[in-house]
Structure formats: structure tokens, C-alpha cells
Amino acid sequence: MAELSIVEAVNDALHVELARDDSVMVMGEDVGRAGGVFRATAGLRDRFGPNRCFDTPLAEAGILGSAVGLCMAGWRPVCEMQYDAFSYPCLDQLITHVGRYRWRTGGNMEFPLVVRMPYGGGVRAPELHDDSPETYYVHTPGVKVAIPSTPADAKGILAAAIRDPDPVVVLEPKLHYRTLKGEVPEGEHVVPLGRARLAREGEDLTLVAYGSMVPVCEAAAEELDASVEVLDIRSLKPLDEDALLGSAAKTGRVAIVQEAPRVCGFAAELAAILAEKAILDLQAPVLRVTGYDVPYPYWQIEDAYMPSVARVVDAGRKLLDF
Amino acid sequence: MAELSIVEAVNDALHVELARDDSVMVMGEDVGRAGGVFRATAGLRDRFGPNRCFDTPLAEAGILGSAVGLCMAGWRPVCEMQYDAFSYPCLDQLITHVGRYRWRTGGNMEFPLVVRMPYGGGVRAPELHDDSPETYYVHTPGVKVAIPSTPADAKGILAAAIRDPDPVVVLEPKLHYRTLKGEVPEGEHVVPLGRARLAREGEDLTLVAYGSMVPVCEAAAEELDASVEVLDIRSLKPLDEDALLGSAAKTGRVAIVQEAPRVCGFAAELAAILAEKAILDLQAPVLRVTGYDVPYPYWQIEDAYMPSVARVVDAGRKLLDF
């Protein structure tokens, strides 16, 4: 096993999957000649040629819209959106077509495309390089959504997404693109969608998160004077509801952490599931620790916006004291 | 007071507000010559001229994007999106600019625009004329969202939205555009955002809804053999949390009804608020009755998709029996 960063793991997955299946192709802005602005697609153009790693015009709806047509021609396009907030122009195609086209053909055609992008804040970047847009994706019927938090999952989940017969959106935590390293299996490595990862076992309290908030929860777990479980959701749709309910049944105390703005964030969905299905297990309120319902701030004060270890610890204490 | 349908009430609000404030203008596809495909803007072009009720090119991002610039020039544009699902091309402008521009100017500029559209299903229409897109809007920081359910509120909430200094998205229940009639105050009539409406008082159970689901809840309340409260949220952001918590405290049993797909719908947000702040009041799980996480179906089977009186009654019974 090699020790890779998250972005290296993404790159590894792409190399393996393009080599494995010659209908897989990568497309996006600057993915070819430059190998991606984060170098997630480095080496692909040289190895597989400019048609399998294609530098598109600067047009996100055009990228995703052409990808729909490419699927109809038998390709499996992996579309890169350069940054989270620059994926918004593709929402129209995603909602009106990507999530509906198979259904519209009575299940006769498949649209095995992937949309992947770096997401999230904390990187001292100018405006609109910091969003956590998962709600827009996960609320959309017909698409699946996954957000890995470790290098191994970054590789395995992307591979699963590429092999999945349905459209999958994968958000990659750019804050940890280069800073978080870990063992990654070499060669083919697939982490099936729909299964959560128990990042840490505990008895007293469950912290639920995904993507860049998992390390925050792990650090908070260290600080809390209790036995804390950390559940990495990693696949938002399909969701591993059993893992969520199981952990809630065990600890009876749950805080959910998400970087996105609060209202209708995915933490709300998880809390609603608990309010319906775990009400007798809960020994305390379900708390959400989230980004705020404001635009992601300029970077000098972004640390105040991002759910911090201190905020998660505070929520944990509230639950433990309840 | 006149007895008006919902779409007549919308039209009335526009006439009153355009007459009252000559910086208010209406823009959108077919709003002028045709008076809107639902006739919501009928008579405005004749009365106020083609510049105050402007037929735009067929380009939703262009409509909302120009509206941002019109605000900078001192106008208060009211943009019509012809149907719910045709508003998706404007999401990019909404998320990247409408919700952020004031913040980006350090609070120095105002963007008092309105986006209004008919929304929801049940109208026997072809694909993509039936969506309930409120999640995409309410999750977006910097915008407010309201969804009236009665003719009086359709008028008063639209008037409030037009007068509001912030951007507001108003979804109008197209299913009841012409079928639901009610008394509407003549002349100026403003229903402030941020206040829920108690549609029906009760002691045993609360049904929470907005827009086209309010009449469904009212009918279910009739059928249930209990004292049922129906809370019409009507303003999703800002939200009247006190009304929600107050009703939950009173009845201890809450079902939330929404037409949109379930995952990350607004019902999830309301359930999450209850799971955090009403946990000691709740005597039963919080149930959600929603559209399903699939594309809105072709119309011959749409009735099976829409939350029905039977489904709400079923949820109500479950709660009462809990």
C-alpha cells in the first residue's frame, strides 16, 4: 500500500479506471494540458490521449450537457467541476436531465456519468472557492452523492462512482487535498456506495459527519471526556441508515456536523431521520453544528464560519450534560 | 373585500404595487403582451407600459442576472419564472450573486428583487411543469423564501416580498391558482414575512405544511378523529420558529407535509428544529409526508406521488396511536 494524499488518491483512481475500461473518459476545464488546477487529472492526457482526458471550453452546463450525450454514445464521462461554486451553472442540466433521463426512457438507457469536484472552505481563497453544495445535489432525484474523507475512500468511492450505472456526484474535501495522507490500496480499489464508515467507536455520544468535517469530529472526540463514536457517512445517497440508527441506539446522543449552511443541509435530513426513527433511543436533543446561513465569508474570518473543534466539543458537552 | 382566486390575487398585488412605487417593474417570458401564461401579469403592460412589464428574451439566467443590474440602477424588479422547473437555469445567478451581492458590498447596496413562479404538481401537465423546488432556494444564503396557500396571503406575501429590501423568492401553488378562491382585501395589503398562519386550531396533533399542502392537511384534519391543528408555515425564511415550537409544545405530536422530494426537503429542516428544540415536548416521532425521491412522474400516476389526504391521515393516526 502506498501513502497518498487525497488528491493523489483521486488521481490514482482515475488512472486505474481509465486503464481498466476504455469507455471511461475525463472532461473538464484544464484537466488535460495542465492536469487540473489541483493536479487531480495529472498524467491522464499523456497516458490516454487528449480524447480520453479532454480540455473543454469554459462552460459547466455545456460540460454536463455533453456528458449526457456522451453517455448516449456509450461513454462513461467523468466531469470535473473546477470548484464547488463553479458547479452551479451545471445544476440545470443535473436537475432537468441527469437525474431524469434514464427514467424518461422507461429505464432503457443508462447514464453512468460522474461529476467530481473539490469542495469546502478553509483554504484562504477568494470568494466562491469555498462552498459546500451537497444539498443541491442530494435533494435532486436520480443522482447519487458521496463525499469521502480519507485518501483510501477518495480512491475507492470515486472508483465505485465511475463503475456505478447511475449518475454520481462526488465532492472531495479540498482542504485536505494535500494535507491529509493515508494508506491507499494499489490497483483496483472500490468502496461500495451506501455504507458508512465507523471512524471511531464509542459508547456515550455519536458525532456524525462526512468529508472535511470528519477530522474535526475526530479531534473533538479526543477532547471530550467521554467515549465518543465518530460516524463517517461518506455516501449521502444511498444512505447507510442502519449505521446511523445503530449508533444512535447505542449512544442515545447525536450531534451532526456539516460545513454547509444549516437550513436544509444534509444534517437536517439526518436529524429528521432520527426524529422519526430513533425517537425512543434518543436521550438528548439532536444537535447540528453547521456553517451559518450566510455567504461563505472572506478568508480572514473564515475560521469563525467553519464548524470548529471547539463548537463540536461544545455540542458534545451539551449532549453529555443533558 | 373581493372574492379572488390565487392567480387573481397575485395579479391584484402586482397592480397595486406597480401603482404605488414606480421603481417596481415586472419582467419575464410572456409577461407583457400575453399577460403571462397563467395571466398573473394581465393588464400590467397596458396600464404601466412595456418598460414596467417587460417581455424578456427566453433566458432565465439572463432574466435574473439583468435583474441584479437593474437593482444597481435603482429598480425593484419582479421576475417571473414561467414554471418551477424552468427556474433552474437561474439558480447559478441566485446562488452566486443574488444571495451574495449585498454582503459583497459590505451592506452598501440593496437588491430588493423578487423571483416569483407557479410551482407544484397535480395539473396534468407534461414533464417538468410540476416541481417543488423550494429546497434549492431556501438553502441559499441571502435570499428569503415564502409560499402562500390562500388568495389573501398570495396577495399580501407578494406585496411584502416586493417591499422587502432583500431578495425574496415566492412560490405560488399553481394547482390552486384558479380553483381556490377567497376574500382578499382591496388596495394595499401586506402580510409580513416571518409569521406562520394558524389555519386551524387543535390540541392533539399538529399538521405542518405550506402552499398546496395546506388544503391537504385541512382535509386530513377533518377526517381524523381528533383535535387537529394545522400550521401554515407560509414564510420559510425567515421562519416563525416560535409558532412551530409552540404548536409542538401544545400537541406533542407533529407531522410535516411537503410536496417536494424528501431528502433535504424543508420538512427535514422543520423536523431537525423539533429534534433539537422540542425533544422534551414530543410524545411521538416526527413524521414527514412528502413527495418521493424520484423524478415527478408522468401525470397519469401523479396522484400516487403527491402527498394525499390518505397519507396524511395515515401519518396522523400513527402519531395519535403512538
Added chain:
Amino acid sequence: MAQVVPAERDLRRVIGDADGSGDRALDGPGEQELLDLYRSLVLLRTYDERSVVYHRQGRIGTYAIFWNHEAMQAGAVHALEDDDWIFPSYRESAIGLLRGMPPATVLSWWRGHPVGWWNPADYNVASICVPIATHVPHAAGLAWGKKLRGERTVAIAFFGDGATSEGSFHEGANFAAVTDAPLILFCNNNQWAISTPLSAQTRAAALADKAAGYGIPGVRVDGTDVLAVYEATCEAVERARAGEGPTFIEALSYRAAPHATADDPRAYIDLERVEEERARECVGRYEGYLRRAGILHDELAESIRRDATDAMRAGIAAAEAEPSADPSLVFEHAYVDPPTTLRSDWEELKRILG
């Protein structure tokens, strides 16, 4: 001072006036092909006129009328081979008929019944695109993707004058141009987008003037002249197959019917102009041409019309004979591999429906 230079200002025409002056013979199609083209026109016309009646009778839902658009649809499709892909908008809802799709399928689509959903690969006809212009990038992607696979397939996307205002049109056209995709961008310029006239849609002197901005040829034809449409499309297909990339075709016509059954154009349209256009509608024009050329006569015309009427009668009967759709279909087809919640949702709904 810079100039605005038109692409091809004069409308291309093949069919002359009613008195025969100006008729031009086409290289290529023989008598049989000319008659096949007529059959297609009549089939579409019959589909359209019957559908309006069916709508009035409550047998289909809201319907987007394509009366006087038949020449654009049939003329373009006849220039294609069966392997070539068609991307229709709602205005070309019945274009699959020209590829052997049963009328019942299209009627079912307008009836909101699941048997109206077809497999695009069965006819090389994509699903009807309801949101304006969003299928243009699909067509670009398909054409490009087929080329990448070494296939000789060409694609055509149909859209209206209003559609050219959408970002999706622009992005799709540019993608196709940049990838040299074998795509025909076929613009049905009927001069109205519901109630919005062309002059409120664009300041361009001709929509074909947009082509230069994508570095592709822009062609203008009379959209009510089926042979002009056919000829221009044939040339575009040839260019596409030769690897020369996309062509933008602007077919000029006039919407001489309501936008759809729900629309009342009297509020905005010039009724005199509509009358003029109805007088020179496209099926009659072609019929005149064929008669002048001695290819068509009363009896044959009558039998072609009868065949079309019979097909429609059988079609609506078949559509109405479909058993009503099962509500379980609400949960089908969105995913190959659906989240398990869809199953439990259906179990619950079944229980409630009883």
C-alpha cells in the same frame, strides 16, 4: 465602423409559386423519394390535426401544435440515414413517426402515460426535450461521442427561435464546433416564442448570423419549402460526415397556429398575417409542386391521406386501450440500482392505497 455581416441573407427556395414559376428540380431524389417525403408530410399533418381534435375531446392533455412546421421536420429527417440521431423539442414530438415509431407511443406521451416513454436507441430519436435548448449539448455530446468511436453517425437538434437566447444553446453549439462534432443545429424560426416576437428575442438581422460566432456555416432556408430544407440539410449532413463539423440551419417560417392547445394567440398575434401564412402552408405548397411535376394526382393523394388517417385512428385506439398505469411505476426507472428507501416508500404507499 464595424459592420454586421449576414451569413446568408437570401432564403433558399426550391418550390416556386402556385403558378409554377420558380420551381427548381433537385438533383438526387427520384419520384419515389419525393413521394415518400410527401407521405411523411401528410403523416405529420394528420397527426397534428387529429391531436388537436383529440385534445378538445379530452383524449390527450395539453398539446404543442406543429401545424405548418411539417416541412422543416420531414425535410430535415429525410436528409438523414436511419443511424443518425434526432434530438427533438416538444415541437417535434411526433418526429419519431418518420422513424417508424407508432402513433400510439406519441399519443401516450401527450396522455401522460408511461408507454409514451421510449428507448431512444430503438429509433435513434432522443426523448422529447421540454426545457428549452437544454438538449443542444446532449446532441453535441452524442455527435462528438459517436465520432470518437469512429462511427459515421450524424446528429440533428431541433429548437426554436426563442431557444437561441438560452445559454444552453450557446454552450452546446460551441462544444459541437470546438469538437468538430457532426451536428446539425436546426433552428425552427417560426418567429414566435409563445407570445414573444422574434424582434423581442434578438437584434440579429438573421438567426443564421449566430453561426459565424461559432466558426461554422450558417444557412437560411424557407422553412415552408420542404425541398429547400431537404437540400440544405443534405449539404450539412455531407459536411458533417466529411469531418467538417456542425452547420447551423435557420429555417424561416411563421407560427400560424396557437403555441399549444392552452394558448390563445389572439391577444398578441397579427391575425391577417396568420391568414396569409395559412394560405401558403407547407403541405399544400409541396403538393402543388408534385402535381405540377406530374408526380402526384388526386387518387394517390387521397390514398396517402387515408393511410395517415387510418394510422391515427389505430393509434388513438391503441393508446386508449392501454391499461391504466400502475402507481408502482412512480418508483421505477430513476435508478438502475435504487436507494432502498424507494422500496419501503412503495410498500407503505401500497398499504395506504389499500
Added chain:
Amino acid sequence: MAQVVPAERDLRRVIGDADGSGDRALDGPGEQELLDLYRSLVLLRTYDERSVVYHRQGRIGTYAIFWNHEAMQAGAVHALEDDDWIFPSYRESAIGLLRGMPPATVLSWWRGHPVGWWNPADYNVASICVPIATHVPHAAGLAWGKKLRGERTVAIAFFGDGATSEGSFHEGANFAAVTDAPLILFCNNNQWAISTPLSAQTRAAALADKAAGYGIPGVRVDGTDVLAVYEATCEAVERARAGEGPTFIEALSYRAAPHATADDPRAYIDLERVEEERARECVGRYEGYLRRAGILHDELAESIRRDATDAMRAGIAAAEAEPSADPSLVFEHAYVDPPTTLRSDWEELKRILG
């Protein structure tokens, strides 16, 4: 066969070669104005070069370099009046300096500090637009809205070659054209969008060829010739004020620096070409012109450069002297009338921050 017809194929030039051949005198600007233009160029150049250094020193964040774009920015802005509105992209981040905005403001923007956010109405300079092309409809709306109010204001939107591929560009340009908005669509065609060359962005022979599709004039100028830019923009402003609507200006240059401080173009760019472009960069070209015309001499040039350097030194000092931003600002400014949750969120955060 249809033709692709260019808008204005030859680049417009005013400044000749280094030996003076080809220099042309401009009607209009006198010596003072020509020198003011030079001052603007030097101010922008100094801002840019210092910013790259500040970035290396960790004093500002990622920075989008505009070296060799100064002629486009200054040339265009000098053709405007102060009441006219400017809509910059990130590439024109310092364009406010030409309207009296303090360098500290722009530096603070790149430092991610709230004092870098300005009131657009103070300078008639809109906020820096980060997402490509999305400000084009804003500029269209403002220009149209001002015209509706009877004001004579003109607006200009700056964007790149890559931006012309976005739907937002297309929709904004079309809106402006249809409303006869007094807008100048100024395309900085530096032939690269990060690593993507113009040839992968468009098949058009010239970006100005897009103008015809909107029914507006398309003009091409040498983007490193500040006087050509100035002249072409003056003409566009005149047309706009006369009610003749928008003009598309394509200013051709070459990106002879990295896209931004985080970018390493060696992987994709032709380094020889970059050297050539650097040798004929725009500030030097104009300096040569002024010297040949006897308007500029060493001493004056030196003092203009010194002023700019002093302004930057003071600017960075002021920016760095700003007290660090208060986290309470996270909750400010999104709404005039915010939901009450923002207040309780801040109360809670304050308690946790201690």
C-alpha cells in the same frame, strides 16, 4: 455553400513599431490626457508587479496577475466618464484605482479582509466578479436600467476569451442587444483560459465574429496598443450614448504571465512566444510612442513611476495596518433585515470563542 464572414478581421492599431513607423496621431486627446493615460498604465503595472511580490512575501493571498493587460484596462476606462459603470472580472481587480479607489482597498480584497469590499456606487465600479461571465447580465441590466431612467450612463463589462463560452455571456449580450442597452462588451482575448488555448475554446476565426449573432458591431483591436483600445472604446461609447446599443470589442493580446500566482504555465505554454510578447509589452510600447512624440522624457517617466510606487507602498502599509477583522462580521451584510437565527448563532459562537 454558406460562408463564415468575419466582423473586422484586421486589428486596429494606433501605435507603430519601435522605430516609429506606423505611429498615428489621435484626434481628441491632448498632451495632458495622453500623459494621464500613461499614469494609469504605470499605476496598474506597478500595482500588478508589487502584488506578485507581496504574494511571494505572504502579504496577500492568491492573486490573478494582469501584467500586459494594462493597456486594455486603462485604454477602455479613459474612454469613459466617471458616471459610467465598470463591471470588472478578477483580471481587472485594480481597475478601481483609475477611479480613485485606494490601493489599500484592492490589496485588502486580495488579503481576504472585509475592508476590501467597497460600495460600487462610490466609484461606479461593480464588485469584482469571480465566477466567469456571470457579471455580463448585471452590466446589461444596469445599462438598460439607467437608460430606462433617462440617464446617459454607459456601462462596460470586462471578460476574457474563455468567458465567451459561458451561457451567461451569451444571455447577457443578447439582453443588452435586445434592450438597446448602452453597454460595451469588452473581451480581453489573451488567448488563454488558464491552460486552455483559444483554439480549444472556440472555432470562430475571431471572437468579434460573435457580435453579428447579437446584431451589434464587433470590433477588433490590438489589446497591447492602448490608443487603439482607447479609440475603439470612444466610438463604442459614442454609439451607446446615441442610443445605438451595445458594441462588442475584442482586444487581442497574449497572456505573458501565469494565470495567477498559483499557476505554473510552463506545463502548457509556448515559452518562446511568451518571451516575444514580454518584449513588446504594452506599457513600454506606449512609452515609446510618447517619447517619439516628444511628450514623455526620462525625468517625467521616473516621477510618474515613483508616484505609483509610493502609492503602493502606502497602500500595503494601510492594508496591513487594518485591525484584524471581527468574526461578528460573518453574520453581517447578507440581509438588510436578517432572520433572527443569525443573531442567536452569533451569540452562541461568541460564547464558544470565549
